[in-house]
Amino acid sequence: MSPEGAPQAGGSATGRRLRVGVLGAHGRMGAEACRAVEAAEDLELVARVGRGDPLEVLEGAGVEVAVDLTRPDAVMANLEHCVRAGIHVVVGTSGVDGARLDQVRRWLAASPRTGVLVAPNFALGAVLLMRFAAEAARWFPSVEVVELHHPRKADAPSGTARRTAELVAAARAEAGLGAAPDATETALDGARGAVVDGVPVHSVRLMGLVAHQEVLLGGQGEVLTLRHDSLDRSSFMPGVLLGVRRVGRHPGLTVGLEHYLDDAPGRRAP
Numbered sequence: 001m002s003p004e005g006a007p008q009a010g011g012s013a014t015g016r017r018l019r020v021g022v023l024g025a026h027g028r029m030g031a032e033a034c035r036a037v038e039a040a041e042d043l044e045l046v047a048r049v050g051r052g053d054p055l056e057v058l059e060g061a062g063v064e065v066a067v068d069l070t071r072p073d074a075v076m077a078n079l080e081h082c083v084r085a086g087i088h089v090v091v092g093t094s095g096v097d098g099a100r101l102d103q104v105r106r107w108l109a110a111s112p113r114t115g116v117l118v119a120p121n122f123a124l125g126a127v128l129l130m131r132f133a134a135e136a137a138r139w140f141p142s143v144e145v146v147e148l149h150h151p152r153k154a155d156a157p158s159g160t161a162r163r164t165a166e167l168v169a170a171a172r173a174e175a176g177l178g179a180a181p182d183a184t185e186t187a188l189d190g191a192r193g194a195v196v197d198g199v200p201v202h203s204v205r206l207m208g209l210v211a212h213q214e215v216l217l218g219g220q221g222e223v224l225t226l227r228h229d230s231l232d233r234s235s236f237m238p239g240v241l242l243g244v245r246r247v248g249r250h251p252g253l254t255v256g257l258e259h260y261l262d263d264a265p266g267r268r269a270p
């Protein structure tokens with residue numbers, strides 16, 4: 001961990017740079033995020049936090065926005081600390097869903113000006129894939145999710161796959177679709193994947209991969225396949241930076257980067 005540098009002015013149009021801290025700074029994503037923040041003229045990287053480092057360094061360094069890219073077993077303690085300290089948080093770490101989101105809302109109730117963005121996936125293509133999958137899910141009786149990742153990923157299924165399945169299930173329910181008409185019997189446990197809100201989710205871990213997802217939608221005599229590939233972790237960085245720049249303008253809890261995209265400059269609302 002290293003609090004970095006004193007406040008500097010002059011990098012942005014207003015002359016003041018937003019002070020950013022990265023948690024999980026020495027990991028694959030954290031290191032990439034540090035580089036991206038350092039390269040952004042309107043942002044200043046003032047803290048890199050690794051496992052075992054005291055979180056108080058964030059306040060000490062005057063961090064305004066923290067980016068969490070740690071692990072599912074670490075992220076909640078980090079979030080609690082930041083929200084209590086009034087530090088906005090951009091969460092990329094997977095595993096913040098369900099009851100954990102309710103817990104974040106409770107912390108935020110005591111710190112109403114603080115913003116938390118939980119972004120299951122920062123890549124624009126993945127955000128759009130989730131949107132397209134939810135739209136298509138209304139029309140197809142069958143749907144399954146396949147996520148494919150690098151072999152060192154700590155969790156399965158991916159946070160993106162869980163979120164996709166939730167969105168697909170909600171769209172199906174709204175459209176009045178019942179359970180998919182597909183067999184669920186197996187001769188071997190796990191053969192049909194894990195089931196998230198009624199949607200089978202299959203996880204592949206393989207050398208050579210980075211982060212990929214397919215949504216397969218089946219109807220009478222046809223299959224629609226939606227696929228996204230993150231070929232490099234740089235694919236996540238525009239989304240990380242967008243989150244960092246915007247989170248302070250969105251107090252409370254936001255789940256999904258799509259809620260920030262519609263008012264992003266230079267991007268038309270999809």
Ligand SMILES: NC(=O)C1=CN([C@@H]2O[C@H](COP(=O)(O)OP(=O)(O)OC[C@H]3O[C@@H](n4cnc5c(N)ncnc54)[C@H](OP(=O)(O)O)[C@@H]3O)[C@@H](O)[C@H]2O)C=CC1
Nearest residue numbers: 024026027028029050051069070074092093094120121122
């Ligand atoms: N939302 C998105 O678009 C994306 C999200 N992710 C998610 O981001 C997370 C990180 O992924 P990745 O970088 O590949 O994983 P890594 O394992 O490479 O990095 C995680 C880092 O966090 C560190 N760490 C663990 N606990 C703490 C803690 N309490 N405080 C500070 N640092 C800690 C780890 O240290 P140590 O090695 O000692 O455990 C490690 O350096 C995962 O949950 C992943 O799913 C990844 C890509 C994109």
Ligand SMILES: O=C(O)C1=N[C@H](C(=O)O)C[C@H](O)C1
Nearest residue numbers: 094120121153158159160211
């Ligand atoms: O661990 C990863 O690599 C990724 N994690 C996120 C997830 O769990 O969905 C986002 C992306 O898939 C990469």
